[in-house]
Amino acid sequence: xxxPGEKPGKKFAEAAQQWDLDQLYHDLGAAKREKxxxxxxxxxxxxxxxxxxxxxxxxxxxxxxxxSTTLSRGLYRYVENLSTSxxxxxxxxxxxxxxxxxxxxxxxxxxxxxxxxxxxSLITTNPLTLERHGIPHxxxxxxxxxxxxxxxxxxxxxxxxxxxxxTERCCNIVLYGLGGIGKTSLAAKLALEIKDEFECLxxxxxxxxxxxxxxxxxxxEFLNCLPADQCLxxxxxxxxxxxxxxxxxxxxxxxxDVQAVLSSGELSGHYQPGFEGYGELLRRLEEETxxxxxxxxxxxxxxxxxRVSSSSSARSYRVEGLGEAAKAILxxxxxxxxxxxxxxxxxxxxxxxxxxxxxxxxxxxxGGSVTEFLEQNTFFLGDLEYSLHQQFERLSSIEKEVIxxxxxxxxxxxxxxxxxxxxxxxxxxxxxxxxxxxxRRSLLEKTRSNDVTKFTLQPTVAKYAKKxxx
Numbered sequence: 001x002x003x004p005g006e007k008p009g010k011k012f013a014e015a016a017q018q019w020d021l022d023q024l025y026h027d028l029g030a031a032k033r034e035k036x037x038x039x040x041x042x043x044x045x046x047x048x049x050x051x052x053x054x055x056x057x058x059x060x061x062x063x064x065x066x067x068s069t070t071l072s073r074g075l076y077r078y079v080e081n082l083s084t085s086x087x088x089x090x091x092x093x094x095x096x097x098x099x100x101x102x103x104x105x106x107x108x109x110x111x112x113x114x115x116x117x118x119x120x121s122l123i124t125t126n127p128l129t130l131e132r133h134g135i136p137h138x139x140x141x142x143x144x145x146x147x148x149x150x151x152x153x154x155x156x157x158x159x160x161x162x163x164x165x166x167t168e169r170c171c172n173i174v175l176y177g178l179g180g181i182g183k184t185s186l187a188a189k190l191a192l193e194i195k196d197e198f199e200c201l202x203x204x205x206x207x208x209x210x211x212x213x214x215x216x217x218x219x220x221e222f223l224n225c226l227p228a229d230q231c232l233x234x235x236x237x238x239x240x241x242x243x244x245x246x247x248x249x250x251x252x253x254x255x256x257d258v259q260a261v262l263s264s265g266e267l268s269g270h271y272q273p274g275f276e277g278y279g280e281l282l283r284r285l286e287e288e289t290x291x292x293x294x295x296x297x298x299x300x301x302x303x304x305x306x307r308v309s310s311s312s313s314a315r316s317y318r319v320e321g322l323g324e325a326a327k328a329i330l331x332x333x334x335x336x337x338x339x340x341x342x343x344x345x346x347x348x349x350x351x352x353x354x355x356x357x358x359x360x361x362x363x364x365x366x367g368g369s370v371t372e373f374l375e376q377n378t379f380f381l382g383d384l385e386y387s388l389h390q391q392f393e394r395l396s397s398i399e400k401e402v403i404x405x406x407x408x409x410x411x412x413x414x415x416x417x418x419x420x421x422x423x424x425x426x427x428x429x430x431x432x433x434x435x436x437x438x439x440r441r442s443l444l445e446k447t448r449s450n451d452v453t454k455f456t457l458q459p460t461v462a463k464y465a466k467k468x469x470x
Contacts, residue, residue, distance in 0.1 A: 053100055
């Protein structure tokens with residue numbers, strides 16, 4: 001149902017699929033004592049679709065302060081008045097809107113959501129539990145919930161990460177590794193298994209590169225700790241407020257795809273211009289004492305975390321490919337020649353994304369015959385090239401040169417041999433910095449024999465570098 005005065009192509013139109021908007025507009029208008037404006041209707045639909053004020057502002061191309069002011073001075077108050085009259089008297093105290101997340105919950109309990117209207121007993125459920133020590137009533141906030149309905153093994157990794165997060169009470173955990181290796185799935189599985197040990201769970205993906213001010217405001221709004229007068233102006237002020245909250249509450253914050261705010265064209269560990277605030281945020285979350293846990297996923301092992309990874313407050317874990325569990329991917333694609341699956345898994349180092357791409361290609365091109373695929377005597381990348389391209393584009397020129405040198409080498413190389421194999425005139429110290437950066441990016445493999453360390457590349461990385469690295 002839609003309001004007669006609204007156009008079919010309106011913003012956040014999907015809200016009409018689950019909410020009785022006609023009745024809601026009418027009743028909120030009565031609480032306001034005049035009709036809602038088109039802007040108020042639009043912002044309300046955004047909230048009902050799960051958008052934060054910051055996301056609504058971005059969608060509507062207006063300043064976030066405009067949206068926040070409209071909500072806090074108007075719409076929130078109308079919802080409070082409406083909730084007080086609609087809800088059972090025992091829960092009137094819980095009908096105050098302290099955060100944007102409260103709006104859908106209160107209106108749902110008031111019976112405006114279609115699937116709940118026939119079950120009025122739900123309205124009388126005591127929502128005094130909505131407010132537990134100032135924590136948001138739903139305890140969870142996901143900007144995009146990963147699908148882990150199919151999850152491959154990782155039993156040992158989950159056990160280790162649980163130990164770090166719950167037993168050792170680590171405040172920072174970094175999961176890093178190549179694209180497609182399974183970092184996001186591992187973080188999501190961990191979060192779902194330990195979330196009940198925390199007062200709230202916040203999951204945010206940085207792939208879309210939200211400005212740090214917008215990001216912090218969103219988090220503080222969810223936690224109900226953003227002052228009504230918006231007096232926190234600077235990034236440092238907002239970080240201090242967040243850390244203060246984390247010092248008083250036991251929260252789980254997961255930041256996915258942190259590499260999106262890191263710089264390209266230089267060694268790892270630097271932030272893009274304009275995103276340096278994330279560096280301050282992560283540094284302070286690491287250095288300042290608090291009782292929450294922050295889990296980060298990234299292609300790179302973040303510098304400020306890795307340098308203290310042996311401390312009691314921070315850990316870094318390089319996510320590697322699947323072992324025996326990778327066979328489930330090949331079985332799902334109904335590949336033949338099971339006795340050759342280990343060879344396929346080893347060649348692609350158990351990378352789940354790579355194996356799904358290769359398995360699909362084998363099924364499409366060779367009817368599922370692994371034997372016939374291997375007879376081609378080629379190392380196929382397929383759509384994996386796109387993921388590798390993204391990672392190579394972030395490398396510095398000297399990193400690319402070292403990668404190309406290793407790709408064309410017939411065997412693993414020592415440091416001295418790499419110096420001889422590249423054209424750039426750099427010192428051993430500079431090369432070691434470069435190798436350290438490539439190690440943080442999970443692009444190197446190391447071997448050690450006769451007390452000598454040598455460097456090489458994963459086959460997929462070497463294949464890409466030979467094709468595009470020159």
